[in-house]
Amino acid sequence: MIEIITTPGLASVQDLGRDGQYFQGLGRAGAMDPLALRLGNLMLGNPQGAAGIEVQMTPFALRFLADQTFALTGAETGATLDGQPLCAPWAMTAKAGQVLSLGPVRQGCRAYIALQGGLDVPEILGARSTQLREGFGGHEGRWLRAGDQLQAVAVSAAPLLPARGFGLTPPGVALPAREGDAVLLRVLPAAEYTDFTPDARRAFEAETFRVSRQFNRAGYRLEGPDLALHAGRELRSHGVVPGVVQVPPGGQAIIQLADAATMGGYPKIGTVIGADLWRIGQAAAGAALRFRCVSLSEALAAEAELETYFAQVAQALSARAARHLAWS
Amino acid sequence: MKDEHPMAGQALRDISLLGSKALIFEPECPFDLASQRRIWAMAEAAGQWPGVREAVPGMTNLTLLFDTAPADIEALSGALRALWDSGIERQVPGRLLEVEIAYGGPGGPHLADVAAATGLSVAAVVEIHSAPVYTVFAVGSHAGYCYLGGLDPRLFVPRRKVPLVSLPGGSLSVAGMQTGVSASAGPSGWHTIGTADVAFFDPRRDPAALLRPGDQIRFVVGGLTE
Numbered sequence: 001m002i003e004i005i006t007t008p009g010l011a012s013v014q015d016l017g018r019d020g021q022y023f024q025g026l027g028r029a030g031a032m033d034p035l036a037l038r039l040g041n042l043m044l045g046n047p048q049g050a051a052g053i054e055v056q057m058t059p060f061a062l063r064f065l066a067d068q069t070f071a072l073t074g075a076e077t078g079a080t081l082d083g084q085p086l087c088a089p090w091a092m093t094a095k096a097g098q099v100l101s102l103g104p105v106r107q108g109c110r111a112y113i114a115l116q117g118g119l120d121v122p123e124i125l126g127a128r129s130t131q132l133r134e135g136f137g138g139h140e141g142r143w144l145r146a147g148d149q150l151q152a153v154a155v156s157a158a159p160l161l162p163a164r165g166f167g168l169t170p171p172g173v174a175l176p177a178r179e180g181d182a183v184l185l186r187v188l189p190a191a192e193y194t195d196f197t198p199d200a201r202r203a204f205e206a207e208t209f210r211v212s213r214q215f216n217r218a219g220y221r222l223e224g225p226d227l228a229l230h231a232g233r234e235l236r237s238h239g240v241v242p243g244v245v246q247v248p249p250g251g252q253a254i255i256q257l258a259d260a261a262t263m264g265g266y267p268k269i270g271t272v273i274g275a276d277l278w279r280i281g282q283a284a285a286g287a288a289l290r291f292r293c294v295s296l297s298e299a300l301a302a303e304a305e306l307e308t309y310f311a312q313v314a315q316a317l318s319a320r321a322a323r324h325l326a327w328s
Numbered sequence: 329m330k331d332e333h334p335m336a337g338q339a340l341r342d343i344s345l346l347g348s349k350a351l352i353f354e355p356e357c358p359f360d361l362a363s364q365r366r367i368w369a370m371a372e373a374a375g376q377w378p379g380v381r382e383a384v385p386g387m388t389n390l391t392l393l394f395d396t397a398p399a400d401i402e403a404l405s406g407a408l409r410a411l412w413d414s415g416i417e418r419q420v421p422g423r424l425l426e427v428e429i430a431y432g433g434p435g436g437p438h439l440a441d442v443a444a445a446t447g448l449s450v451a452a453v454v455e456i457h458s459a460p461v462y463t464v465f466a467v468g469s470h471a472g473y474c475y476l477g478g479l480d481p482r483l484f485v486p487r488r489k490v491p492l493v494s495l496p497g498g499s500l501s502v503a504g505m506q507t508g509v510s511a512s513a514g515p516s517g518w519h520t521i522g523t524a525d526v527a528f529f530d531p532r533r534d535p536a537a538l539l540r541p542g543d544q545i546r547f548v549v550g551g552l553t554e
Binding site: 020021022133134189241268272274300 | 382513
């Protein structure tokens with residue numbers, strides 16, 4: 001059991017989101033950085049889609065009300081456990097009464113806290129994620145507040161961790177994708193790609209976009225070159241998925257994300273590939289983004305590369321556990 | 329840009345990728361119920377295809393969501409076009425829901441604006457809006473929200489210049505050729521002309537969404553505040 005002590009808001013329970021609910025207009029929700037959530041669960045031996053806490057704003061602190069093995073992944077927040085610094089990704093066992101504190105974000109945007117066993121919140125419509133607009137799922141269908149108590153699903157096997165825990169290479173280091181100072185996002189061209197002027201298409205790949213102050217779980221408004229259309233087609237409302245880059249009248253791009261609407265009608269220049277969505281989840285206001293168009297086969301190769309990364313981490317973790325067993 | 333990319337070609341304009349795990353099929357067709365019935369028929373058939381997680385009707389278009397990226401886009405595209413070309417329409421034995429609306433007042437702050445924009449009296453706007461039986465063309469945007477067909481062209485008005493940051497659930501709005509009732513609180517650029525007390529989505533219910541494509545709505549005047 002844990003108790004939230006400090007939160008300025010915007011922290012919620014998330015898993016990997018809801019599938020198969022578009023028919024009733026319900027979006028996916030889920031972690032904005034699914035890689036960080038999966039990684040934390042992997043470090044604890046949880047199913048990779050177990051629910052954890054997504055922290056979007058610090059200072060954030062929680063108290064362990066019982067001994068509990070946990071993992072901290074995602075943004076670098078100068079976190080401490082009773083004053084002892086922890087570098088994400090990190091997993092260890094906290095003693096009852098210890099306090100996990102997350103401070104100012106130094107790198108990235110969102111931190112994730114996973115508990116061994118996963119958070120014990122009810123599965124509703126196929127997932128444990130908080131559906132913030134509809135007000136259900138996660139913990140009481142809302143943002144977490146100070147005083148909220150959350151429990152982990154009981155696990156039978158005792159954890160085998162070094163006393164001080166263990167860390168992993170941060171995914172941003174293991175899977176680098178940058179162009180200069182900017183985060184590089186690979187994009188599949190979308191339906192209206194050719195409706196944009198040649199200048200707009202060039203600018204889309206050649207210039208830097210910045211995450212504006214209007215950024216949340218539903219989407220990011222970007223600041224960058226105006227992307228003009230040369231052909232206006234009548235657009236009828238159609239399906240929208242997280243990652244789609246839309247350009248409303250005015251020309252400034254928007255990326256739709258985890259809590260986006262399921263349908264929309266703005267012109268779409270492209271869709272950020274699934275393998276790069278986590279990089280957006282770690283981009284805060286002011287972060288520089290660059291887009292690069294890729295083919296479907298390149299997108300699939302990137303997804304395969306991400307799964308290889310997880311397989312390698314899983315292998316390294318079992319090797320570490322085996323060593324620990326041998327020495328203990 | 330890689331011009332060899334299939335989605336850059338004009339020939340494939342009716343089919344486009346939405347990331348690696350979704351695709352949109354948008355046939356050239358009139359915006360009417362007959363076209364929409366063909367889309368519903370396609371959704372029913374394509375929803376059974378292997379690898380397709382969901383086939384979701386949009387407004388005279390169809391979005392396929394995949395479990396894994398399709399291996400052969402060409403074959404899939406051919407199958408989608410054949411399905412559309414078959415011309416098969418799905419007749420949905422839909423339910424008719426009567427929704428009582430309090431037109432105007434605090435729940436419908438833009439009723440007078442719509443009257444002004446259309447040159448009609450407030451009473452005429454309400455009479456025209458509550459006359460038709462609307463058909464749920466598609467469900468989406470937010471949970472339980474119904475895209476309705478059947479708005480009288482006399483009530484076609486452009487969206488508001490400045491969107492509202494948040495509109496309560498149950499708000500009845502019009503914009504462009506569309507009208508609908510929001511199922512939960514959220515931002516809106518539409519003109520809100522009334523309010524209803526209906527749970528269009530309830531996660532404790534099965535199905536959670538009250539209405540499905542093909543169902544119908546009639547708005548009943550429960551009150552009018554000018």
